[in-house]
Amino acid sequence: MSGMMNFVRRHKWKVGMLSTGAAAYALKVYLDARVAEMEREVMEEHLSRARLARRDDLFGSNEKSSSKAIENFLPDFSEAMEQALGLDAVVAEMHALPRSNPSVREKKLELWRSLVVKTITGVVAGAHVLSLLVVFLRVQLNILGGYAYLSTVPGKEESASIDGGVQRDFLGIVKHLQLEGTSQLVAWIEPFVERAISDAGLDDATALVNSSDVQKCLSDVLGRLARSQQPGESPFARFLIPDAFLASGASSVDTGRGPPSLAYLVKETRDVLDAAVFETATKACVDQCIGHVVDGVRMSLTQMPPDADVEGPEGKPYRLLKVLKPIKDQFQHMYSPELGPMQDLLVTNPVKQLSKSVFESFRTTSLLHSTE
Numbered sequence: 001m002s003g004m005m006n007f008v009r010r011h012k013w014k015v016g017m018l019s020t021g022a023a024a025y026a027l028k029v030y031l032d033a034r035v036a037e038m039e040r041e042v043m044e045e046h047l048s049r050a051r052l053a054r055r056d057d058l059f060g061s062n063e064k065s066s067s068k069a070i071e072n073f074l075p076d077f078s079e080a081m082e083q084a085l086g087l088d089a090v091v092a093e094m095h096a097l098p099r100s101n102p103s104v105r106e107k108k109l110e111l112w113r114s115l116v117v118k119t120i121t122g123v124v125a126g127a128h129v130l131s132l133l134v135v136f137l138r139v140q141l142n143i144l145g146g147y148a149y150l151s152t153v154p155g156k157e158e159s160a161s162i163d164g165g166v167q168r169d170f171l172g173i174v175k176h177l178q179l180e181g182t183s184q185l186v187a188w189i190e191p192f193v194e195r196a197i198s199d200a201g202l203d204d205a206t207a208l209v210n211s212s213d214v215q216k217c218l219s220d221v222l223g224r225l226a227r228s229q230q231p232g233e234s235p236f237a238r239f240l241i242p243d244a245f246l247a248s249g250a251s252s253v254d255t256g257r258g259p260p261s262l263a264y265l266v267k268e269t270r271d272v273l274d275a276a277v278f279e280t281a282t283k284a285c286v287d288q289c290i291g292h293v294v295d296g297v298r299m300s301l302t303q304m305p306p307d308a309d310v311e312g313p314e315g316k317p318y319r320l321l322k323v324l325k326p327i328k329d330q331f332q333h334m335y336s337p338e339l340g341p342m343q344d345l346l347v348t349n350p351v352k353q354l355s356k357s358v359f360e361s362f363r364t365t366s367l368l369h370s371t372e
Contacts (some may be wrong), residue, residue, distance in 0.1 A: 006335060007138070024068030070137055071342055073137075077133060077177075077178055080178050080179060081335070085121065085122050091115065094111045113197075114186050117197060119324055123330065124290075124329055128189070128282075132282060133174070134240060135354065139273075140269065143265060143269060144167060145264075146361065160267075166260070166265070170266070181240060182239075194224055196221045199220070206319055207320065208307060208319065209317055209318060211294055214323065214327060235279065237274070245266045252340075281351045283350060297326045
């Protein structure tokens with residue numbers, strides 16, 4: 001021990017320099033590490049901001065794309081609705097009946113009732129189809145947009161890249177709503193309309209009604225539709241997803257490893273359709289469509305002479321025969337980008353919230369394609 005102490009005394013200046021050098025070296029190592037860490041943090045923050053900017057750009061692009069896509073679909077959906085209703089055939093048959101022949105009175109009454117039922121059915125079914133088109137396309141495009149965002153995240157590029165053919169097939173599913181879905185909706189809604197019209201006494205062409213009666217009838221139909229649904233049932237999936245996908249179930253869906261397949265995208269879409277937020281957005285759109293029709297009917301009636309001097313809460317009444325014309329006009333306007341409610345539906349808060357929640361879910365584990 002004393003030997004060591006003597007060694008230190010003889011070489012204490014060397015030891016001091018060695019200690020100082022070691023401290024300086026340690027300080028340099030620490031500072032270099034800290035600078036590297038700060039540079040890493042700055043780079044990560046820069047990349048995070050770039051990804052957020054990219055995500056916001058993708059979301060905005062989706063909103064514009066869905067608006068344009070919906071507008072392009074409107075003529076085809078209008079034609080599909082007219083074919084499913086068969087309204088023009090009823091009108092043509094009524095016009096073909098001889099006016100002065102009393103033997104065809106029962107046939108005229110039958111055709112009149114059919115005309116009323118199909119016109120009201122067209123309004124309610126048209127409101128549902130247009131609403132489902134708006135909401136469903138928003139869901140699809142935001143799922144694809146979510147994967148496009150993931151493809152910019154390190155480590156997710158390969159698993160989030162969707163083949164162009166898969167994307168086209170996925171977006172092509174909306175054709176089911178245009179064809180089978182529209183016919184199914186008309187067939188589902190028409191019996192409820194028949195009962196509502198009969199209960200309200202609106203199957204008589206001479207009945208005196210006003211816009212309030214029209215609104216009550218439409219609200220009654222919507223209430224009957226809501227009460228017919230089973231608890232926990234997704235009321236709209238069958239009109240949007242082809243039966244082949246609904247019947248396949250989870251057994252045919254891939255495990256989530258690698259790029260998402262068409263079956264996997266449909267599964268994710270079905271998860272959204274089963275969520276309460278989808279039903280809320282769709283019903284909000286339907287209500288807005290119905291309100292648009294009632295407002296249009298009310299405005300049209302103010303420009304027509306009333307058929308009775310009785311003053312009611314909604315003004316003087318009109319013969320149902322006369323009121324049916326503006327109702328039919330509003331139904332035909334429903335698929336017009338300028339005259340219909342489409343532009344209002346696109347900015348409805350529940351629709352915007354649904355779109356955002358689907359897109360934002362790709363920042364979490366929800367709707368996230370696993371790569372583990």
